[in-house]
Amino acid sequence: MQIHKEGKKIIPVAFFFLAVIDALIYFTLRDYLIFYFLMAGSLFLATLIVFFFRVPQREIEKNDQHILAPADGEIVEIFKVYEKEYFKDERLQVSIFMSVFNVHQNRAPVGGEVSYKHHKRGAYYPAFVKKSSEKNERCSTVFKMNNGTEVMARQIAGTVAQRIVTYKQPGDIVEQGQEYGFIRFGSRVDLFLPVDADVHVKMHQKTVGGKTVIASLK
Structure with missing residues (x-):
């Protein structure tokens, strides 16, 4: 999957902040059940950010009409x-x-x-x-x-x-x-x-x- 150039600017920054948040969650909540829900939510958000900046390859049928x-x-x-x-x-x-x-x-x-x-x-x-x-x-x-x-x-x-x-x-x-x-x-x-x-x-x-x-x- 190709990533749009706008995504190449945003994704590294977003992942850095997600990593910081995940580290805080790990060291403060890893012994609690909510830890697994928060980590799953973080993974979903990371996937959504990458998915948002996808660039599909399409054949364009040009027609002046x-x-x-x-x-x-x-x-x-x-x-x-x-x-x-x-x-x-x-x-x-x-x-x-x-x-x-x-x-x-x-x-x-x-x-x-x-x-x-x-x-x-x-x-x-x-x-x-x-x-x-x-x-x-x-x-x-x-x-x-x-x-x-x-x-x-x-x-x-x-x-x-x-x-x-x-x-x-x-x-x-x-x-x-x-x-x-x-x-x-x-x-x-x-x-x-x-x-x-x-x-x-x-x-x-x-x-x-x-x-x-x-x-x-x-």
């Missing part, structure tokens, strides 16, 4: 909305909630040039609620296809997620399905699509980043 899921997770919103940050017109919003058990690598929904990127500080409401899209810390990235069509993917921090990473900058060229960002520990990604896009997903459907077709362009 398809908008692919930017993240693994669950569809929690599908509706029309006035997008006021960049487009300043009506768009179709499709939102994907990512739990701590999902892969947190974010992938470009379409191929093309990054035409806009803006990171904004904010609150940390639970990522599955609607107001998190407007109130939480977020980073909006717009991908402009060769035919001029633009699609926005907005990474949104949640209650636990305190770190949004976006690797691409305006002017960069990305391939469909290519990694462009990462969010640590539970969050969501909102897609803003042309209103005439044909949506293929439904509420509470599970998505696979770079594989699930969210919508088709006309």
Whole structure:
């Protein structure tokens, strides 16, 4: 299993603190039954941290007519909305909630040039609620296809997620399905699509980043 580069920064630090805590537990509670539960909990947490930063190998089927899921997770919103940050017109919003058990690598929904990127500080409401899209810390990235069509993917921090990473900058060229960002520990990604896009997903459907077709362009 491949570990994401963000994990290579976090895992050694997390394991150091877990080792210190385990040592304290061993020397103070090893004669008590609770010792075994705490050690089992520590092992579970260590496994979860490694599992969180996994990077699956996926074959991406590129298609200029398809908008692919930017993240693994669950569809929690599908509706029309006035997008006021960049487009300043009506768009179709499709939102994907990512739990701590999902892969947190974010992938470009379409191929093309990054035409806009803006990171904004904010609150940390639970990522599955609607107001998190407007109130939480977020980073909006717009991908402009060769035919001029633009699609926005907005990474949104949640209650636990305190770190949004976006690797691409305006002017960069990305391939469909290519990694462009990462969010640590539970969050969501909102897609803003042309209103005439044909949506293929439904509420509470599970998505696979770079594989699930969210919508088709006309």
